[in-house]
Amino acid sequence: MGAIGMGGIHLVAPDAVRDVLPLAAFGDGPSPAPSAESSPGPVAVGPAVTPEEPPASPDASSAPATTSETTSEPEPTTTTPEETTGSPTRETPKRPAPPKPPAPAADQGTTGKVIDLVNSERRQAGCGPVTTDARLADAAQGHSSDMAERNYFSHTSPEGGTFVQRAKAAGYPSPGAENIARGQRSAEQVMDSWMKSPGHRANILNCGLRTIGIGLDTRGWYWTQVFGR
Numbered sequence: 348m349g350a351i352g353m354g355g356i357h358l359v360a361p362d363a364v365r366d367v368l369p370l371a372a373f374g375d376g377p378s379p380a381p382s383a384e385s386s387p388g389p390v391a392v393g394p395a396v397t398p399e400e401p402p403a404s405p406d407a408s409s410a411p412a413t414t415s416e417t418t419s420e421p422e423p424t425t426t427t428p429e430e431t432t433g434s435p436t437r438e439t440p441k442r443p444a445p446p447k448p449p450a451p452a453a454d455q456g457t458t459g460k461v462i463d464l465v466n467s468e469r470r471q472a473g474c475g476p477v478t479t480d481a482r483l484a485d486a487a488q489g490h491s492s493d494m495a496e497r498n499y500f501s502h503t504s505p506e507g508g509t510f511v512q513r514a515k516a517a518g519y520p521s522p523g524a525e526n527i528a529r530g531q532r533s534a535e536q537v538m539d540s541w542m543k544s545p546g547h548r549a550n551i552l553n554c555g556l557r558t559i560g561i562g563l564d565t566r567g568w569y570w571t572q573v574f575g576r
Contacts, residue, residue: 483560
């Protein structure tokens with residue numbers, strides 16, 4: 348599967364070709380996430396995927412955990428009256444750990460604008476519009492937030508999870524393609540980056556894809572665009 352780097356976007360494409368765009372190339376390996384407060388810096392696009400046959404989930408096998416228990420007769424203990432009349436001791440209650448702050452939710456206006464721009468490009472190419480699917484949106488948002496939280500930029504998670512597996516886990520049966528990007532601060536910027544990359548453009552203008560889900564995490568501006576058949 349070829350990786351396409353371009354200042355902040357990444358996609359997975361069926362032809363598995365690598366195109367290097369004018370900006371800094373990006374690979375699929377781990378890379379540090381830019382700070383949301385800092386200037387955007389280089390943006391990147393990843394590879395695009397449209398598997399003819401979705402990759403099978405890796406087999407997982409594990410041996411059952413074994414436990415051993417030992418029992419023994421307790422030794423008899425005795426107490427004297429002096430031992431039972433002391434002041435009772437109180438245990439200091441343990442404070443619960445503070446809750447983890449939730450990941451920032453995607454701005455529906457921003458992700459909706461991406462879908463509008465996708466459909467505008469598709470209309471000009473003679474394709475029908477894609478419609479939003481909540482399951483693909485969940486898969487896309489989960490991947491964007493995972494990349495932001497764990498500082499990597501790839502279609503494949505550190506554990507080897509693919510976009511096909513993520514979409515199916517969210518309940519969508521026939522995922523078709525995925526585009527990712529990092530660093531772009533608006534819907535117009537990310538769409539401009541994707542449309543300038545042949546592989547990402549091919550996914551957006553694939554008339555056989557009919558549904559879409561968009562994920563955005565502004566902690567580094569990670570974008571995920573998942574299409575379904």
